[in-house]
Amino acid sequence: MEALLDFVGEIYEAAYKPDHWDHVVERLCCDLLKAKSGALLFEDRQTNTRSMIGAYGLPAAVRASYRFGIAKYDHTFQLQREMPVGEASQITDAEQVRKNHPFYYRMILKPNDIGFISAINIYNDDEWHVGIGLHRSFSAPPFSKQECKTLQLLYPHFSRALRIHREFHRLRTRQQSLHEALSRFMVGLIILGPDGRVTYKNPVAEQLMTQHAGLTLHQDRPKAHYADEDQRLQRLIKKQLHSDPGNVDNRTEALGVHHPDREMNMNIIVTPLAGADRLSEQPGSVGLYLSDPDSALNLPATALQSLYNMTPKEANVAIALSNGLSPSQISEQHGVSIDTVRSQLKSIYSKMGVNKQQDVIRVLLSSAQVQ
Numbered sequence: 001m002e003a004l005l006d007f008v009g010e011i012y013e014a015a016y017k018p019d020h021w022d023h024v025v026e027r028l029c030c031d032l033l034k035a036k037s038g039a040l041l042f043e044d045r046q047t048n049t050r051s052m053i054g055a056y057g058l059p060a061a062v063r064a065s066y067r068f069g070i071a072k073y074d075h076t077f078q079l080q081r082e083m084p085v086g087e088a089s090q091i092t093d094a095e096q097v098r099k100n101h102p103f104y105y106r107m108i109l110k111p112n113d114i115g116f117i118s119a120i121n122i123y124n125d126d127e128w129h130v131g132i133g134l135h136r137s138f139s140a141p142p143f144s145k146q147e148c149k150t151l152q153l154l155y156p157h158f159s160r161a162l163r164i165h166r167e168f169h170r171l172r173t174r175q176q177s178l179h180e181a182l183s184r185f186m187v188g189l190i191i192l193g194p195d196g197r198v199t200y201k202n203p204v205a206e207q208l209m210t211q212h213a214g215l216t217l218h219q220d221r222p223k224a225h226y227a228d229e230d231q232r233l234q235r236l237i238k239k240q241l242h243s244d245p246g247n248v249d250n251r252t253e254a255l256g257v258h259h260p261d262r263e264m265n266m267n268i269i270v271t272p273l274a275g276a277d278r279l280s281e282q283p284g285s286v287g288l289y290l291s292d293p294d295s296a297l298n299l300p301a302t303a304l305q306s307l308y309n310m311t312p313k314e315a316n317v318a319i320a321l322s323n324g325l326s327p328s329q330i331s332e333q334h335g336v337s338i339d340t341v342r343s344q345l346k347s348i349y350s351k352m353g354v355n356k357q358q359d360v361i362r363v364l365l366s367s368a369q370v371q
Contacts, residue, residue, distance in 0.1 A: 004153065007032060011157045014054070015164035021054025028134065028154075029056050033147050035134040037112070039063075041080075043129040053165075057135070058112065080131045085121045086159075088151040090143040092117035118143040120151050122158045130162055188290030191273065196221055196237060196286075205290050212292050214257035214266045222288060224257040233257065233268070240272045240286045267291045308351045317344045318352075321360050 007027055014020035021040055029035040037057025043050045052063050079091045094115040098105040108114065115138035122130040132151070136143065188205030190198055197220040209215055214225050222237070224230035236253050256265035269289040304315035313334075320330045327345065331338045349355060 003031065004150070008154070008157045011154070011161045012164075015161035016168055018053065018165065018169075021165075022056060025054040025132075026056040028132075028151075032150060033118070033134055033143070034136075034140075035118075036137050036140070037114070038132065038134040041129075041131050041133060045126060045128055080119050080121055080133070081124065081129065083119065083121050083124075083131075085124050086152065086155045088118060088120035088148040088155070090116060090118045090148065092119075093142070094138060113137045115140065116142045118148055118151065120148075120155060122155065122162055128166075132158070188288075190222060190288040190290070192222070192237065192241075192286045192288065194241060194285065196241065198222070199285070205288075208266065208290050208292050212259060212262050212266045214259040214262065215268065215290065225259045226257070229255065229257045233270075236270045237286055237288075240270050243272045262292075264292065308348075310348065310351055314344050314348050314351070317341060318348050318360060321345075321357060327357075 007024075010020070010024050010027055014024045025038050025040055029038045035057075038055070039052045039058060040054035041050070042053045052058075055063050083089070083091070092109075092114075094105065094109045097109060112135070114135040116136040118134045118136075120132050122132065124131075134143070134151070188208040189200075189202045190205050191200040193199045198217060201217075209217070214229075216223050216225070222233065224233045232255055236255065240253070253271075254267065254269045256267055258265045267290070271287050271289070273285040273287050304310045304318050305312065308315075308318075310318065316334065317330055320333065325333065327341045328338055331341045334341070345357070348360070352360060354360060
């Protein structure tokens with residue numbers, strides 16, 4: 001029982017450390033159930049993909065081939081589909097498989113010396129199928145009922161840990177997608193943690209600070225070029241770090257910062273970010289949105305096509321607007337009539353959910369918080 005309790009801790013550690021699943025399967029095989037090899041098998045029924053998220057005693061080629069297609073020949077995993085969730089039993093005897101499924105026997109069992117397989121389903125629904133398979137060699141004894149019962153006792157812990165594992169995976173995937181979207185975002189974005197240090201900056205922010213030295217980063221903290229503007233910036237950041245993001249009256253404040261080499265100021269909007277907001281990693285985070293009216297961002301039109309389902313021409317018009325051009329200037333620059341530009345603007349407003357040109361940048365700013 002002490003060994004089981006210790007092992008349960010390993011299961012929950014793997015919930016948030018995916019690389020630890022290999023160690024969990026190793027301990028399950030070696031310390032608890034005396035198996036020569038084993039695997040934690042995962043089938044995502046929404047993407048129709050299969051993988052081993054944890055394995056022990058299997059050649060790397062087997063693990064890789066499982067992910068790249070051999071899984072569809074896994075007779076054992078197919079048998080597991082028919083098993084009740086949470087009930088462990090021995091489901092494979094190699095001698096029986098050799099008669100009924102010779103291909104699987106020749107491809108998997110015989111070359112890997114797998115004579116007996118004990119298994120349990122952790123999940124088996126429309127979302128996913130997750131199961132554990134443990135293997136013994138041809139020369140070893142079959143799995144006993146008591147050994148299957150031991151595996152069954154661990155079921156609720158595997159169930160909870162794998163659900164946590166799944167949610168962490170989704171969060172990591174969303175975070176990766178968010179960073180990819182923000183990398184294409186046409187407004188500079190800097191996120192500060194509760195200590196006022198930079199935790200994220202997108203490429204546009206880096207580009208703007210390179211072009212306009214009114215704002216720089218010093219020891220991972222934003223710093224304005226002129227002392228009086230920097231004092232005001234630091235006061236705003238400190239205020240927003242301690243403000244309530246849910247209070248719309250305290251939602252945003254703005255200032256302009258200058259540099260002797262640039263005629264126009266850089267505009268900075270300072271806003272608190274809620275801890276539950278996917279932009280912020282923790283409560284007390286602050287976002288700085290940067291724009292420079294004198295700098296053309298020259299972002300690819302494909303960014304807006306992806307974010308707002310615009311046509312290539314509409315995306316070019318939106319980018320021109322963001323760079324301060326008027327409809328007549330856009331008409332001249334693109335070689336089209338003003339009526340064509342106005343028609344494109346109507347479509348842009350509809351797709352962005354706005355009614356006028358001034359709202360385009362506002363929506364682009366706020367859209368970063370709902371990606």
